[in-house]
Amino acid sequence: MSRVVGLRCLTCGADYPVSGMFEGCPKCRRGEFASNLNLEYDLAPLRGLTRRALEEWTGPGIWRFAPLLPVEREDCRVTLGEGNTPxxxxxxxxxxxxxxxxxxxxxxxxTWSYKDRLACVATSKALELGAKVTTMASTGNHGAATAAYAARAGLDCVIFTLPTVPQAMVSLMLSYGAKVVATTFYGRWELMAHCVREYGWYPMGNYLMALPTGNPFxxxxxxxxxxxxxxxxxxxxxxxxxxxxxxxxxxxxxxxxxxxxxxxxxxxxxxxxxxxxxxxxxxxxxxxxxxxxxxxxxxxxxxxxxxxxxxxxxxxxxxxxxxxxxxxxxxxxxxxxxxxxxxxxxxxxxxxxxxxxxxxxxxxxxxxxxxxxxxxxxxxxxxxxxxxxxxAVRPGPPAIEPRVSELMRALKETYGFDPGA
Ligand SMILES: [Zn+2]
Incomplete structure (x- = not known):
């Protein structure tokens, strides 16, 4: 098992203790500029690991790779069977x-997107840190994944989205029980920032008006x-x-x-x-x-x-x-x-x-x-x-009378397909 030893700034290299720092490096922050903090691991306990040994790691979903992920408490690791995609x-x-x-x-x-990998680890970390509510501003995939993993973890979830988001995305978030509100492009971050800072909601991704820093876990x-x-x-x-x-x-x-x-x-x-x-x-x-x-x-x-x-x-x-x-x-x-x-x-x-x-x-x-x-x-x-x-870029199928001659004509005219050729 590797161990997370801290957070490091990608710009100035400053080190910070592991904590709920989601707004980037305080030393580097100026106006719109914000620099990401990434987790630092001590890989020493895994020295000598072989390819074969890693291939044989087992566990539910991506927790198969738990020794290289930042959630220590096994009872906090939420899964919906993500990962292992073809x-x-x-x-x-x-x-x-x-x-x-x-x-x-x-x-x-x-939830049919790679955001599940992020949501899986971030939600598990939220549980480990004792959070009660997860939140995200999202136009779709990130919100759907956040909602599903919150449901799985038994956490409340609030998603800020835009009125223009496709219905399929909104239906997914609502189906997983998230409390979804549609608001303005910049307003969603302002509201999310307020709730993170004032109510301790756990952010699953960016909420800054500056360069995005996201959730390093x-x-x-x-x-x-x-x-x-x-x-x-x-x-x-x-x-x-x-x-x-x-x-x-x-x-x-x-x-x-x-x-x-x-x-x-x-x-x-x-x-x-x-x-x-x-x-x-x-x-x-x-x-x-x-x-x-x-x-x-x-x-x-x-x-x-x-x-x-x-x-x-x-x-x-x-x-x-x-x-x-x-x-x-x-x-x-x-x-x-x-x-x-x-x-x-x-x-x-x-x-x-x-x-x-x-x-x-x-x-x-x-x-x-x-x-x-x-x-x-x-x-x-x-x-x-x-x-x-x-x-929008693909015409619908031709509607035909149920006659073989019609079928042959439609296949040829619409698809350039001639079964007799
Ligand atoms: Zn920095």
């Missing part, structure tokens, strides 16, 4: 892209994605991992998982982490300017609403730097094209999730994956959360 190659997309293109299908999680839930990728690929680490990125918690967490495996001597190389975001996003804006600190970019429309933030975290930029990674921006058309191509491989991801594959295909087209053998794209959530996005 890692599958896409044969046709691989052929087109000229690299092995694998997808990690995170839609197989309990929940962030480490994403480490388990990297552990699973290492095991599922028999320790053949992919050259690059493509992640749809908004605030960059998943992006950072996955990278931290690969770092754990490296620091324990279980892998030698680590993947380049590639952040994929909607066109005009804050990461590519900062990279183009050569800036290490992301700045706010103008708000825009995108079909990928789950990752369509006007800013990102310091952690996103640090992850790109540490991993030798990069950023790529994709248009709505590229995202919806990737969603359609993934459908032909048997996957139906949310548009935001298809962005990871859209990013990989774009770099392949631009000849930027020539030295790359294999990539893993994270499909973070299911398309069933936002079917309207697909319906």
């Amino acid at each position: 890692l599958l190659i896409c044969p046709r997309l691989s052929r087109d892209a000229g690299v092995e293109l694998w997808v990690k299908d995170e839609s197989r999680n309990p 929940g962030l480490d839930g994403y480490k388990t994605l990297a552990f699973e990728i290492c095991i599922q690929r028999h320790w053949d680490v992919p050259d690059a991992v493509f992640v749809p990125v908004g605030y960059g918690e998943g992006f950072r967490g996955i990278w931290r998982g690969f770092c754990d495996m490296r620091d324990l001597g279980l892998i030698e190389k680590v993947p380049a982490m590639v952040a994929v975001e909607p066109e005009g996003g804050p990461i590519c804006n900062a990279l183009k300017k050569g800036a290490t600190i992301p700045e706010r970019v103008p708000a825009k429309q995108s079909v990928a609403f789950s990752i369509n933030g006007d800013y990102t975290s310091v952690g996103s930029m640090v992850t790109i730097r540490e991993s030798g990674g990069s950023g790529v921006e994709v248009t709505d058309a590229e995202i919806m094209s990737a969603q359609a191509l993934l459908g032909l491989e048997g996957f139906y991801p949310e548009p935001s999730s298809a962005a990871s594959v859209a990013g990989a295909l774009k770099l392949a087209r631009e000849g930027r994956l020539r030295d790359v053998r294999s990539v893993v794209c994270i499909l973070t959530s299911t398309g069933l959360k936002d079917p309207a996005a697909t319906a």
Whole structure:
């Protein structure tokens, strides 16, 4: 069992004792700038761990990896059977892209998104710390996961959302018994901040008007994605991992998982982490300017609403730097094209999730994956959360009279399919 020894600032390196610090590094905080604190572990008790031994760890859901997660009390570990999602190659997309293109299908999680990994660990930590209420400002997946794990843990849960959020997302949150309120874009953070500071509600993610700092415990839930990728690929680490990125918690967490495996001597190389975001996003804006600190970019429309933030975290930029990674921006058309191509491989991801594959295909087209053998794209959530996005670009089926001649005509005209050919 490793042990969490403190929190460390990603910008100034200051160390803090483990506590409920959710607003980033106090020393670095200036105006809109806030720097993430990440957990520091003492891995010494795990020295000598072999690949075989780690593969044989057992436990419910992602608690299989409990020795590398920040919740010590076993009776506080909540699970809905998250994790252990399939890692599958896409044969046709691989052929087109000229690299092995694998997808990690995170839609197989309990609330159909990878946010379950975060919610699992953050909610368990809330129990360990004695919290009574968890809270989150979310446009969807994060809120659904927060609500489900609160229900499982027997905690009250308040979710702040926007009036524009797809009905499927709201229905999920309400079904899990969360108290959901819709309010304004910035108002949801103001209200959440008040309730965290005044009532001691436990924040499952960001509530700052500054650069997002999130929940460092929940962030480490994403480490388990990297552990699973290492095991599922028999320790053949992919050259690059493509992640749809908004605030960059998943992006950072996955990278931290690969770092754990490296620091324990279980892998030698680590993947380049590639952040994929909607066109005009804050990461590519900062990279183009050569800036290490992301700045706010103008708000825009995108079909990928789950990752369509006007800013990102310091952690996103640090992850790109540490991993030798990069950023790529994709248009709505590229995202919806990737969603359609993934459908032909048997996957139906949310548009935001298809962005990871859209990013990989774009770099392949631009000849930027020539030295790359294999990539893993994270499909973070299911398309069933936002079917309207697909319906908007895909005509409905033809309605026909029940006659064979009509069927043949419709198959040919609509789908170019001729059964007699
Ligand atoms: Zn600092």
